Amino acid sequence: MKDSHGMTPIVKTVTRVSVWLILLYGCYIILHGHLTPGGGFAGGVVIALAFLNVMLAYGKSFTAEWLNIRLLKDIEAASITLFLVLGLLGIAFGNAFLANFLGKGEMFSLFSSGTIPLFNIIIGIKVALSLFLVVWVLADIDSAKGGDL
Amino acid sequence: MPIESWLIYTLGIMLLGSIVALEIRDILSAIIAIGIVGLAVSAAFLFLQAPDLAIVQFLFEIFALVILVRAFIGKKAHADTLSIHKVYAFLVALALVAFFFLFTPVFRSLPPFGEPLLTTSSHYLTHGPQETGAANIVASIVLDYRAYDTMGEVTVLFTAILGALTVLRMSRQTQKGREPK
CATH class of the missing domain: 1.20.5 (Single alpha-helices involved in coiled-coils or other helix-helix interfaces)
Structure with missing residues (x-):
């Protein structure tokens, strides 16, 4: 099993469909974090697993073409800054760091509970990208030693 | 059946899984046994009515298993044969059992599970939805309070x-x- 080849065509065909479903599920869990069980961390792990699915099925070189790894690294570093900026906006509008300064909205609706969904989205991006990048770098080490993946 | 008995079953599965993971020779089987332990933890969270934690534990277990399998598959694992004298093993087991029985009065005097609700948590439970507007109380605590x-x-x-x-x-x-x- 070489780098560029990935797994069998059966796995590749299934992956082609399943990746989008997994990504959709991850986005659903992140966006509904303030309504149903789950949230940023769980949804982020789901999205990281979707990227991992592509990497295992298609190999590293295809994934490097499919995803812009440099951009992912930048977004990963920027997401924590975004978290802090949102916290500082709480000082500006809500008198306290990380204050919930947006309107509470109607309960059980998607756009409710102020900044909680925004924090969920930021944490989701952060967790998804950092977990995926760790696997990416580990796989690099593996292939440098002569292993596959 | 009360929750405690379900928890004891899952704890037994966890113990079995960890013993198998330690004792088995094949590295892939050991990794799968570790996965059993993690999934039992996830089930225990479900029995304790913590679906958020259960989801995270379940997903992270899958993630960790994938990494472990990719890292260790096809590599030669050198098994250290740790030889402990049987007398020492028996003494350690005896000491642990004695320790457990010494602490049984403490276990008896423990309050029931989750019984005295702290003032902070009762405030979160009663006022959380009104104050934050989040239907998921865990999200309101983790991301607001x-x-x-x-x-x-x-x-x-x-x-x-x-x-x-x-x-x-x-x-x-x-x-x-x-x-x-």
Whole structure:
């Protein structure tokens, strides 16, 4: 099993469909974090697993073409800054760091509970990208030693 | 059946899984046994009515299993045969059992599970939905009341990933430096 080849065509065909479903599920869990069980961390792990699915099925070189790894690294570093900026906006509008300064909205609706969904989205991006990048770098080490993946 | 008995069953499965993971020779079987332990933890969270934690534990277990399988499959694992004298093993087991029985009065005097509700948590439970507008009480605590904690967690994650990337890049550079020679 070489780098560029990935797994069998059966796995590749299934992956082609399943990746989008997994990504959709991850986005659903992140966006509904303030309504149903789950949230940023769980949804982020789901999205990281979707990227991992592509990497295992298609190999590293295809994934490097499919995803812009440099951009992912930048977004990963920027997401924590975004978290802090949102916290500082709480000082500006809500008198306290990380204050919930947006309107509470109607309960059980998607756009409710102020900044909680925004924090969920930021944490989701952060967790998804950092977990995926760790696997990416580990796989690099593996292939440098002569292993596959 | 009360929750405690279900928890005892899952605890038994966890114990079995960890013993198998320690004792089995085949590395893949050991990894799968570790996975059984993690999934039992997830089931235990479900029995304790913590679906948020159960989801995270379940997903992270899958993630960790994939990494472990990819890292260890096809590699030669050298099994250390740890030889402990049977008398010592017996003595340690005896000491643990004696320790357990010494503490049984403490277990008896423990209050029932989750019984005296702290004032802070009762405030969260009664006022949380009104104050934050979030239907999921866990989200309202993690991202509103205790958002500071979450910021710390995100920082820890960021630092950990940064450290891992740096260390791995350093080791890769040394490997590349060695290759031409």
